[in-house]
Amino acid sequence: MSEPAIKYRLIKKEKHTGARLGEIITPHGTFPTPIFMPVGTQATVKAMSPEELEELGADIILSNTYHLWLRPGEDLVREAGGLHKFMNWHKGILTDSGGFQVFSLAELRNITEEGVHFKNHLNGHQMFLSPEKAIHIENALGADIMMSFDECPPFFESYDYIKKSVERTSRWAERGLKAHQNPETQALFGIVQGGGHKDLRQQSARDLVAMDFPGYSIGGLSVGESKAEMNHVLDFTTPLLPENKPRYLMGVGSPDALIDGVIRGVDMFDCVLPTRIARNGTCMTSHGRLVVKNAQYEHDFGPIDDQCDCYACRNYTRAYVRHLLKVNETMGIRLTSYHNLYFLTHLMQKIRQAILDDNLLEFREDFFDQYGLNVKNPKNF
């Protein structure tokens, strides 16, 4: 057996919750967990340079296999020397499997045991993605962490359907593991599915843990269910996963969900939320969401967030950022994107400190209170 490409080191568990402080050692550096990963769908985090990402505290970013497969194609990325070189980002990269986009973006899907036939969302061409093909593309992209090809069924799909889907996802995970060419340089994660059903999550976790992946993702959440439902699923899912491997909750990036995920033992998160809302002129601040584009900020010469010391908040005013957004200057979305990503990377830093200090529940209460969220005991720890 060769050494896995990444290693997880558990440093400390918080006294009163399931939160874990740890670190992940990858071929492109070691980063602390819990961590938030900005999303760079098309081999770029929209409006951010790699230098800015590094400056605002990002250690690992996510890129989308489906999009890079369509354009520019995995062969071109391989020819460039892999995704790190292609986009000039020398820290961690994680790629998804493309499955989520096939199930959410593409049309006319036909799911078979072999894989999924679909028409791509760009030109309607008929395409086919299988576990082997997804791994082949991810191997060409060369990310430090890659995802197994899974099906992400709607949360409220029937029990029978989700059960069949979980079983197929396990068979696909096994096929992907066999197809994986670079286990010494790229770590492949298994993805636990099962919707809101405890027994199906157990079945999925049991199947995948038996395959001994170097890390596990929790999929099928943040797809339209309530936060309470998501937290409920996490309550019974994270304890099914091995303590010595990282746990990644896919598609979660709102501050409250990050804190509540960490409390339940999640180590890694990603989401387009901070950059997507930034492009609409919405900022995450210590006092809650702020739509800086709104008329009320026209004459506001204070920073986006008076408690933030990011580049945008140190140098620019709400009135100026609002003006840039109103006249569609790209500098406007650069500043809001920078601020939102900084806000989340620094929120994770504060969460890690709270784990170290064993006061994560107090931190949660203070944060929710200031952010304007309902403070409810997350669970009776």
Ligand SMILES: [Zn+2]
């Ligand atoms: Zn800021």
